[in-house]
Amino acid sequence: MEYQIIWFILWGVLWAVYFMLDGFDFGVGILHNLLGKNEMEKRLIVNSIGPVWDGNEVWLITAGGATFAAFPTTYALMFSYLYSALLIILFGLILRGVAFEFRGKVDSNSWKKVWDAAVFFGSFVPALLFGVAFGNIFQGLPMDADGYHGTLLSLLNPYGLLTGIFFVLMFTEHGALWLAMKTTGELGERAAVLSRKLWFALCTTAVLFLIYTNFATRLYANYVGNIILFAVPALAVISLLGVKIFVSVKQYTKAFYSSCVTIFMVVFTGITGLYPDLIPSSIDSSYSLTIFNSSSSIYTLKIMTGVVLVFVPVVIAYQIWIYRIFRQSLKPDDIVNNKESY
């Protein structure tokens, strides 16, 4: 297989794993104020992702770094064209990260309120804007010989916004399932009830997204050419139905895993449709950034393939191991007994 194709798949995997993992952090952050009725519940919510959110976020840095190393032209243009959107995402991620660490460091209600707001902003806004950004990538950016002709506002077109809302709902559902799995008592119950309600909104949006994609993008062209690829969106749909089934029998861990598959497959539905583009041009397809016209040299791709094939499995192994150490659901005692908790 050509190295560009290997890297296209790796590129997709890195983004998909990022959204699958940081997705529930975003969801948990969005639900933090809504579900947490008192200080202990709020602490349970942030502490449920405490041991893992930072490791999850690194998938984003790796996805960005891999884009830089493997497809430098795409990295350069994607990041400079989407300047303002990425800037806001960045501010959100910065605030979210420090909010987790600083929230519990001063014993004052107004202090906590500031960081609670930061947790919400830093989760909701990146979730929305990542969706908007990917929606716009799916439909192509207005770019030609003179560069980019869009603005922050032009990203907020109907399809971009729909994708943004879709991402927010997908991550919120994911976060609700995480909390249903990770917390007990009333809080866990409330998260479970919410996940049931949210599912209908998510499902409706998913259907709208799949239909609108046919009109707003050229993503389905690849699928029509190769029917077997329909397995990807089909798995997304099946796993989304799986979420519903597992939630209704109160199997929240299985529902959460099912939701992981949904997110992974939704991202891959888009990625598969893009091939061989990384970012299509919406005005002149000869200016689309493809995996061939924007890639690094084969020499660099070979080295990076070696690095990734050796180290990413190691990363996955120790991340799974750490998830397993913290697999039990979190109880108030766990927080009280560990003074280092958030």
Add this chain to the structure above:
Amino acid sequence: MDALTLSRLQFAATSMFHFIFVPLTLGLSILVAYMETRYVRTNDEMYLKMTKFWGKLFLINFAIGVVTGITLEFQFGMNWAEYSKYVGDIFGAPLAIEATVAFFLESSFIGLWIFGWNKVSKKLHALAIWLVAVATNLSALWILLANGWMQHPVGFVIRNNRAEMVDFTAMLTNSYGLLKFFHTVFSGYVVAAFFVMGISAFHLLKKNNPALFKASFRTAALFGLVSSLAVFIIGDFHAAEVARTQPTKFAAMESVWDTQKAAPYNLLLIPDPANERNTVEALGIPRLLSFLAFHDGNAEVKGLKEFSKDERPPVIPVLLSFRGMAALGILFMLLACIGSIIALRGRLETNPLFLRIMLYALPLPYIAAQLGWIVAEVGRQPWIVYGVLKTADAVSKNVSPLQVLTSLIGFTLLYGFLGVIDIYLLFKYARKGPDDDLSTIIKTARGQEV
């Protein structure tokens, strides 16, 4: 102002802010790991208290270091798209490797360390912080190899209108990058050593927990002594490497205008860049500059006049930063040496004056680290990749000055806010001292035996 100037200002502001937090992380991770290892070995609860006290300060500092690092990775693409396109084939690799090899390790195991006190064995818990320390230093290696390549590009050819990598090993073994790595991490250890000595001095002056803070001070003093010597010795080789590979930077560091053999080192210099000369050159030590540059007292040192005006860096900021950094470096060796002697003799508490000096010396290594980066980055101008690509040709073409101005204001406000909060929290927890509530600590300690 144009997008270029604003982008440069933004990169300077965001990377300098990031580098307030990084050096402490580099060194304090090792010190905390050492303290926890002592606890595991001796079972002495004082070391547990020490680990937790310094660990808390470590985490407050670490949080901002991590989140502000993402900005830097994004900015290469956002503001420096032409640069990223031109050198991404070779520059992207170390960044991606840094994330894969180091960031994952660091961010995954810091979670285990913070939340794992009651979950894993004592040894495994100590291993977690050691892995964080290794990962942090490993991340410095990759980013400094990347920066080393910008300073002294190797292992590439210009092909397809860009720099393409042809020799990965050359980048890995680039002596510029390796010297920069060692110089920088040891300077981080000095920051951490002075941080621990400064705060320990504060508590020793107040007679809080003297046993714990004497032990902390002693460890930090020895660590600081070794590190400050290493920074200085490596710095000497680093300067020679600069003279060999970046003659314009070296000339600016010492304000040398005319090429000369057996060049003296002028202790007193007042440059006059407009007239390409020095108004004052006094207290010269014969042949010393030639010796520093090439380890040969008769060697020829190139002057700035050898290079056309549009290939010279600004002299005054580079000269002042270099001299400031070097003078501080000497001071650190001295203070760490005195500190080690007093601490080893057990006479810290009877030397309040020295303790007070060490308290106020706390910010100095931070300043030296920033000055060092000014020498490195301003001294490289007008190049972004020395001799290959100019900074002016590297900026994004599609980003408007208004966009950059907005983001610069945004960063200034956000970082200003975070900086104030972080310093407030560091003060609060540093002043508070270790947790004396032994009951919970013993409970936790027992919990770990599971």
